[in-house]
Amino acid sequence: MKDKKAETSIPIHDLLARRWSPRALDPEAEVSTDQLRALLEAARWAPSCGNTQPTRYLVGRRGDETYKRILSTLTESNQAWAHRAGALLVGCAVTRNEKGAVPMAEYGVGLATENLVLQAVAEGLAARQMTGFDPDAAHSEFSLPDEVRPVVVIAVGVATDASIFTDEQDIAREGAPRERIALSDIAFTDEWGNSTFPA
Amino acid sequence: MKDKKAETSIPIHDLLARRWSPRALDPEAEVSTDQLRALLEAARWAPSCGNTQPTRYLVGRRGDETYKRILSTLTESNQAWAHRAGALLVGCAVTRNEKGAVPMAEYGVGLATENLVLQAVAEGLAARQMTGFDPDAAHSEFSLPDEVRPVVVIAVGVATDASIFTDEQDIAREGAPRERIALSDIAFTDEWGNSTFPA
Numbered sequence: 001m002k003d004k005k006a007e008t009s010i011p012i013h014d015l016l017a018r019r020w021s022p023r024a025l026d027p028e029a030e031v032s033t034d035q036l037r038a039l040l041e042a043a044r045w046a047p048s049c050g051n052t053q054p055t056r057y058l059v060g061r062r063g064d065e066t067y068k069r070i071l072s073t074l075t076e077s078n079q080a081w082a083h084r085a086g087a088l089l090v091g092c093a094v095t096r097n098e099k100g101a102v103p104m105a106e107y108g109v110g111l112a113t114e115n116l117v118l119q120a121v122a123e124g125l126a127a128r129q130m131t132g133f134d135p136d137a138a139h140s141e142f143s144l145p146d147e148v149r150p151v152v153v154i155a156v157g158v159a160t161d162a163s164i165f166t167d168e169q170d171i172a173r174e175g176a177p178r179e180r181i182a183l184s185d186i187a188f189t190d191e192w193g194n195s196t197f198p199a
Numbered sequence: 200m201k202d203k204k205a206e207t208s209i210p211i212h213d214l215l216a217r218r219w220s221p222r223a224l225d226p227e228a229e230v231s232t233d234q235l236r237a238l239l240e241a242a243r244w245a246p247s248c249g250n251t252q253p254t255r256y257l258v259g260r261r262g263d264e265t266y267k268r269i270l271s272t273l274t275e276s277n278q279a280w281a282h283r284a285g286a287l288l289v290g291c292a293v294t295r296n297e298k299g300a301v302p303m304a305e306y307g308v309g310l311a312t313e314n315l316v317l318q319a320v321a322e323g324l325a326a327r328q329m330t331g332f333d334p335d336a337a338h339s340e341f342s343l344p345d346e347v348r349p350v351v352v353i354a355v356g357v358a359t360d361a362s363i364f365t366d367e368q369d370i371a372r373e374g375a376p377r378e379r380i381a382l383s384d385i386a387f388t389d390e391w392g393n394s395t396f397p398a
Contacts, residue, residue: 006244010236013321015214016314021246037209037396040386044379044398045205046313047220049330053379057386059396066389104330107350110309114245115215118317122212131248131303142391151306180243180252187239187256190265192341197236197258 004178009198019121021128023081024164024174025157031061031086035123039156042119046112052097054105055112058090058142069141070153075132078153082130084164085155089116090138091129096147109151116154126159203377208398218320220327222280223363223373224356230260230285234322238355241318245311251296253304254311257289257341268340269352274331277352281329283363284354288315289337290328295346308350315353325358 004020006012040057048054060067062085070088071079082088091113093105102108117127130153138150162174184195203219205211239256247253259266261284269287270278281287290312292304301307316326329352337349361373382398 006240008237008240008244010233010240012237012241012244012318013214015212016241016244016318016321019244019246034209037382038207038211040382040396041205041207041209042211042215044382044385045207045211045215045218045377047218047316047328049328051378053385055385058391059386059388064388104305104350106303106305107309110306111313114310114313117246119211119215122215129246129248142387144391148391151303178244179250183236183239183243186243186252186254187258188341189258189263192257192343192347196232197239 006178009183015118015121019118020126020178022126022159022174023128023170024160024162025081025084025086025126025155026160027084027164029086029158029160031125031156035125036061036087038123039116039119043112043116046108046115048108048111049104052102052105052108054094054102054108056092056094056148058092058138060088062086070138073133073137073141074130074153078130078132081170082128082153082155085157086125087156089154089156090142090150091152091154092144093149093151094147095149105149106151113152113154120156124158125156127154127156129154205377208382214317214320218317219325219377221325221358221373222327222369223359223361224280224283224285224325224354225359226283226363228285228357228359230324230355234324235260235286237322238315238318242311242315245307245314247307247310248303251301251307253293253301253307255291255293255347257291257337259287261285269337272332272336272340273329273352277329277331280369281327281352281354284356285324286355288353288355289341289349290351290353291343292348292350293346294348304348305350312351312353319355323357324355326353326355328353
């Protein structure tokens with residue numbers, strides 16, 4: 001398993017620094033029920049706008065029907081690696097409740113899912129999020145209520161060596177350094193584009 | 200400062216369990232440049248859809264003009280407590296780039312901002328996110344480009360005792376237990392609404 005710790009200009013918490021999104025997952029490694037429970041508890045305790053808690057997860061484990069149905073909604077290129085995950089989850093947003101439109105529902109799924117993937121790191125697992133799936137197919141496959149929108153699919157497993165891939169391009173991509181735009185291009189003071197935070 | 204550790208059915212990482220969103224912030228406590236840098240680095244290394252990195256922050260520190268301008272965009276009820284924060288940030292989404300619409304931009308700001316608030320916990324700080332602000336005012340106040348949407352304001356500071364408030368309701372609210380819906384209501388297996396994860 002590749003260590004791809006974030007290169008930061010000042011130390012950040014190890015849990016955040018070590019998180020990355022591998023595609024090379026061990027096809028034998030299990031994600032236990034306790035681990036899944038911990039991931040979901042982490043998501044559950046995320047903040048949300050006015051505590052509206054818009055996030056839901058459909059949870060499949062390798063070998064079960066839910067897993068197969070989630071896998072079937074993925075693009076071909078995502079299926080090619082994600083079928084090795086120990087668990088596949090669909091992160092959904094409840095966009096309406098009895099009070100009307102839920103504010104910031106998509107944003108809320110983002111907050112919760114970041115907690116979920118960080119708990120995966122804490123468990124010695126790894127998680128990769130995907131938007132390369134068919135939300136309509138997921139909606140129909142699980143007979144979701146109208147107000148529920150599938151937002152993301154999350155593959156959870158144990159990261160392994162890129163040599164699991166046969167294609168040279170896949171191997172190279174897995175080993176490539178992680179890249180981010182400079183801190184001075186994302187954090188502005190005083191005026192848009194004006195930064196006191198060079199990276 | 201109130202400890203409001205999440206009550207989970209199985210342990211989760213302490214950094215996630217200890218995060219909550221206090222309003223009672225110490226009006227004297229500073230958020231240092233190094234701490235702000237660490238928060239922004241944490242956000243910078245968050246995942247995003249296709250690594251499009253849609254998240255930007257406007258960063259104000261107590262006493263500077265940016266802080267005052269951000270504070271002025273908040274609702275009155277948010278100004279009432281947020282003026283004690285050591286730093287105020289506006290989290291923005293870049294909704295278009297040279298390739299067209301940025302996918303999942305709001306979701307991406309959620310992922311990044313969860314990292315940011317967790318790094319605040321790691322720094323001994325606390326953060327509370329707000330949607331109670333005027334995004335149009337923020338847009339105009341900072342002359343944001345058309346494609347940039349202010350999504351959230353984040354107050355960062357040092358949590359303090361609720362006795363800082365004079366209103367009894369404010370004190371009671373700050374001390375109230377944190378609440379979440381049951382795990383069995385957010386995580387489903389097989390069918391929507393069907394859970395093997397009782398909380």
